[in-house]
Amino acid sequence: MTSEALGKCLGANPVVVRRTMGLLREAGLVSAERGHSGGWRISADLKTVNLRQLHAALGEPAIFAIGNRNETPECLVEQAVNAALDKAFLEAEALLLDRFADVTLADLAADFARRHAERRATRE
Amino acid sequence: MTSEALGKCLGANPVVVRRTMGLLREAGLVSAERGHSGGWRISADLKTVNLRQLHAALGEPAIFAIGNRNETPECLVEQAVNAALDKAFLEAEALLLDRFADVTLADLAADFARRHAERRATRE
DNA sequence: CTTCATGTAACTACATATGTTACAATTTGA
DNA sequence: TCAAATTGTAACATATGTAGTTACATGAAG
Incomplete structure (x- = not known):
């Protein structure tokens, strides 16, 4: 699939x-x-690649x-707030990344197939 | 406490x-x-106000x-990806907000007091 | 050898958050 | 009564990050 085609699907610029x-x-x-006839091709096993790997591959965006x-405030009030927030954020991040790890490209492909079949059925 | 004093603590502009x-x-x-002698004052019970309420009061920022x-893509692949991500994000958000609800201003005040005592002890 | 692609640098455009300026409104205290 | 201190708020400026765009080099296929 070319960058141009992908861009159209995503509503994004090819570059x-x-x-x-x-x-x-x-x-x-x-x-x-x-x-000629170039473009992008998946070169990994759909069953083993998961969303967490994609997140990592994309540079682990925030x-x-x-x-x-401020990560290292002098203010003790801010330090107390940071400590409380850090704890909550770390837990939520761990949960999210675990959920990402649960979803493989094969899962997405299966869900796509289901949606595709459903759309065809609805059109009849 | 005045906006100016708060601003200095936070490294932020008074406005x-x-x-x-x-x-x-x-x-x-x-x-x-x-x-004269104006400024900000907490007008709520420290024991009952929690971080989740603060998040709500601040307009529930993303x-x-x-x-x-894209929330409503035509592309079935994107729909499948969105569904998988939505599930993970909803779980993580629920966990985070639950953790926020667990932390009251009184908890923060107690943690501040602990840090304050510790700093004084370290200085001796 | 022309056409179609990616690879990549450089620049532009846009959105959002923060900072800043300015000034009105209000309260206090001398 | 008046001057100083403070919030309330609008308007504008600045900074930052993301996406988009342009341009062109590189490489592959027919």
């Missing part, structure tokens, strides 16, 4: 697609071929939009 | 402090007085920095 897919390529999850204003 | 504290005032958690690119 942005290449940027992101490049990270997956560096992680060995996809390969790219140039030229999960939370909120968080400590 | 930004007023903006944020204003939300807490609307939620009835603090009150403000103008003029918790996650990552998430679906």
